[in-house]
Amino acid sequence: MSRNVAGPEIEQLIQLLARLPGLGPRSARRAALHLIKKKDQLMTPLAAAMTRARDMIIVCETCASVDTTSPCAICSDPRRDPSVICVVEEVGDLWALERAAVIKGRYHVLGGTLSPLDGVGPEELNIDKLVERAKSDEVTEIILALNATVEGQSTAHYLMDRLEECDATISQLAHGVPVGGELDYLDEGTLAAAIKARKIL
Amino acid sequence: MSRNVAGPEIEQLIQLLARLPGLGPRSARRAALHLIKKKDQLMTPLAAAMTRARDMIIVCETCASVDTTSPCAICSDPRRDPSVICVVEEVGDLWALERAAVIKGRYHVLGGTLSPLDGVGPEELNIDKLVERAKSDEVTEIILALNATVEGQSTAHYLMDRLEECDATISQLAHGVPVGGELDYLDEGTLAAAIKARKIL
Numbered sequence: 001m002s003r004n005v006a007g008p009e010i011e012q013l014i015q016l017l018a019r020l021p022g023l024g025p026r027s028a029r030r031a032a033l034h035l036i037k038k039k040d041q042l043m044t045p046l047a048a049a050m051t052r053a054r055d056m057i058i059v060c061e062t063c064a065s066v067d068t069t070s071p072c073a074i075c076s077d078p079r080r081d082p083s084v085i086c087v088v089e090e091v092g093d094l095w096a097l098e099r100a101a102v103i104k105g106r107y108h109v110l111g112g113t114l115s116p117l118d119g120v121g122p123e124e125l126n127i128d129k130l131v132e133r134a135k136s137d138e139v140t141e142i143i144l145a146l147n148a149t150v151e152g153q154s155t156a157h158y159l160m161d162r163l164e165e166c167d168a169t170i171s172q173l174a175h176g177v178p179v180g181g182e183l184d185y186l187d188e189g190t191l192a193a194a195i196k197a198r199k200i201l
Numbered sequence: 202m203s204r205n206v207a208g209p210e211i212e213q214l215i216q217l218l219a220r221l222p223g224l225g226p227r228s229a230r231r232a233a234l235h236l237i238k239k240k241d242q243l244m245t246p247l248a249a250a251m252t253r254a255r256d257m258i259i260v261c262e263t264c265a266s267v268d269t270t271s272p273c274a275i276c277s278d279p280r281r282d283p284s285v286i287c288v289v290e291e292v293g294d295l296w297a298l299e300r301a302a303v304i305k306g307r308y309h310v311l312g313g314t315l316s317p318l319d320g321v322g323p324e325e326l327n328i329d330k331l332v333e334r335a336k337s338d339e340v341t342e343i344i345l346a347l348n349a350t351v352e353g354q355s356t357a358h359y360l361m362d363r364l365e366e367c368d369a370t371i372s373q374l375a376h377g378v379p380v381g382g383e384l385d386y387l388d389e390g391t392l393a394a395a396i397k398a399r400k401i402l
Contacts, residue, residue, distance in 0.1 A: 006267070006268070006296060007258075007268050007269050007274060009250070009253055009254050009257050009258060009269055010254060010258065010267070010268075012250050013247075013250045013251065013254050016243065016246055016247040016250050017221075017247070019239075019243055020218075020224075020232040020235060020236070020243075021228065021231045021232055021235050022223065022224055022228035022231060022232060023221075023223055023224070023232075027222065027223035029293060029296060030222045030223060030293060031221040031222055031223060031224075032254075033267075033291070033292055033293050034221060034222050035221070035251065035254070036254065036258055036267050036292075038220075039255050039258075042217065042220055042221075043251050043254065043255045044255055045217055046214075046217040046218070046251060047248045047251035047252045047255065048248075049210070049213050049214045049217050050214065050236065050244050050245075050247060050248035050251075051248045052210055053210050053211060053214050053233075053236070053237065053244065054240050054244045054245055054248065056210050057208075057210060057211065057237055057240075066207070066211070066234075066237050067207070067208050068208050068210055073208065090234070091234055091237075092230060092231060092234050095207060095230060
């Protein structure tokens with residue numbers, strides 16, 4: 001900022017807010033003002049929620065998701081099918097699948113994708129633990145639910161190699177036209193995948 | 202959210218973050234995950250900054266800006282020209298003018314615009330205090346720096362009536378083509394104002 005206009009306390013609040021994804025310097029200023037205006041209704045409870053989250057949230061030792069218990073609520077839920085492990089890149093992907101309520105089994109969070117140029121090798125990801133879990137006789141299917149990006153797909157290929165010795169079936173998400181999607185707006189790769197995987201009616 | 206996927210602590214954090222301007226439910230989830238990932242580097246200092254801001258920030262009794270002192274740093278700065286008062290709608294507008302460093306005088310924050318339909322009359326805004334400040338012999342100019350919206354301009358008209366008895370000159374921001382603006386993208390109102398206020402070279 002060209003000039004400190006608002007005192008060090010507000011400036012610091014703005015600068016920290018600007019580090020949240022989705023907020024730039026301008027929207028961070030708006031957010032800070034909104035917080036100052038709504039001191040009791042928003043700033044106080046948000047600060048408390050952050051402090052509480054910081055103190056209580058831990059990483060699940062089984063699947064590497066975040067929760068207040070370890071194993072997390074999903075890993076320790078007896079109604080979850082222990083024979084299916086759904087592998088995702090990030091906790092946000094796990095949340096998305098949970099909102100869709102499409103996975104009856106449990107999850108495994110890798111913590112990213114392989115990216116040799118950025119120094120992210122297999123050791124940086126939560127892969128050894130996945131191989132260990134996959135070796136259990138209980139596990140019959142591993143669903144690779146990685147992003148349909150170059151990084152996601154090359155990580156999926158690496159995982160297939162690593163999981164070769166397991167008895168479990170390895171599957172991955174179907175590619176195709178998104179539900180509600182219009183062909184005219186889809187890229188060629190998606191269209192090609194949708195044609196290739198077309199279903200006979 | 203269709204299903205509580207992340208435990209009450211994280212859900213509450215997401216819901217509070219979603220109340221910030223600029224963050225919707227989706228970006229609030231991303232922000233929450235980012236905070237959880239950056240516990241020590243971001244979540245802890247942000248919670249502390251909010252708590253500190255909440256405890257320290259007060260409204261200036263002179264101009265109604267926010268600061269940790271009252272009168273605020275600007276109102277109590279002896280280098281500021283006491284003869285000019287720049288009237289703005291919100292604290293964010295004051296910050297924008299301060300970043301541009303174009304006001305040598307002091308400010309007066311109205312706290313909004315007149316909006317009879319929303320029940321915002323002159324009593325709801327910080328207008329009486331402005332009239333009182335304007336009556337001081339020290340004050341020679343009042344700059345109405347309100348937004349160029351219908352609400353901002355009708356509030357400016359109302360203020361001109363209320364300030365009629367003061368000896369100070371009353372001015373308002375020029376309308377015209379924004380610096381760097383392309384005519385093709387400007388609305389008719391701006392173009393008309395720019396032509397009307399054209400300068401002879």
